[in-house]
Amino acid sequence: MDFIAENEVTIFILASSPVCRIFAAVLFIVTMTLLAFGCNSDHGSGEGHQSYFLDSHYSVFSDRPGFFEDAIATARKHIGNQRRISPDSAGTVRWGIVSHHLLIRDLIAEFFLRLSWEVHPKTIVVIGPNHFSEGHHTVAVSRLPWKTPFGIMNSNQEIVNALVDSGVASVDEEAFTREHSVGALVPFLKYFFPEASVVTIDLRAHTDTIEAAHLAAFLSSFADRGVFLLASLDFSHYKTSSAAEKEDRTTLEIIRNFDTKNCRRAFVDSRAALFAVLKSCTEIGSTSIEIIHHTNSGIIENNPIAPCTSYINALMRSAR
Secondary structure, eight states: OOHHHHHHHHHHHHHHSHHHHHHHHHHHHHHHHHHHHHHHTTTTSTTOOOOTTOSOEEOTTTTOHHHHHHHHHHHHHHHOSSOOOOTTOOSEEEEEEEOOOGGGHHHHHHHHHHHHHHOOOSEEEEEEEOTTOOSSOSEEEOOSOEEETTEEEOBOHHHHHHHHHTTSOEEOGGGGTTOHHHHTTHHHHHHHOTTOEEEEEEEOTTOOHHHHHHHHHHHHTTTTTTEEEEEEOOOOEEEOHHHHHHHHHHHHHHHHTTOGGGGGGOOSSOHHHHHHHHHHHHHTTOOEEEEEEEEEHHHHTTOTTSOEEEEEEEEEEEOO
């Protein structure tokens, strides 16, 4: 019998012993308990759960500048490079709502092109849904930079620190590793606002009104400090085009009236984020809205009976 065979027999004999089986079971339970404790021991800390293997996040298609450049070129061709004044465009832009569904990347590019004519922020705060409930916290913020096709977009550490110190959010990098509500937009942000930094925040579906109100108050306090506030939202989901339009009428009424009391009736992928937007707008006197785009994927794809997603891109303004 060779060495390997001898040891296989020895292991089998030991494993057959009742004492050894009990010892192995106890060892397994202790090991799993320690692992669970280690995984959860930092919950409740302002810093939150850390993903130490990460040194940056990657945008959607971080290695494909052409994907975004084509959309930007289409937007420029569609509306030109000269600002066009609409009846709703009087006042200072303070908040924006924009889709993160890259099916309408041409319209997203057009939104940011229009926005770049009006604002030159030092920092852009992006809040959106945590679609997959990744990470460990309800309101998550990232410290890491974002790698985009147009270069690195750095995080504003001062604002991140303020968010954490105030208890409004927790650093939770894992919440952003697959989150397209941020990852789909940072390439546009870097292209149109190359010198700006970013603060990325995402909210789990069960974020409550109190947490959203605290976030709104925090964001409002930064609105006059070279900070632009942006909500990454998609609206009606999984309905036919006509049903989505009906749901959007309800949502648009809530948005146009800045009706925080009825945000629970809105058809949107993060009611908490929408609440934070509308609450912040009322706090800073930004109660005029310009709808830039309103459509849905059924219209875009000329398929009115397919389940679709609807889009509302808008700018919120305050009086000059």
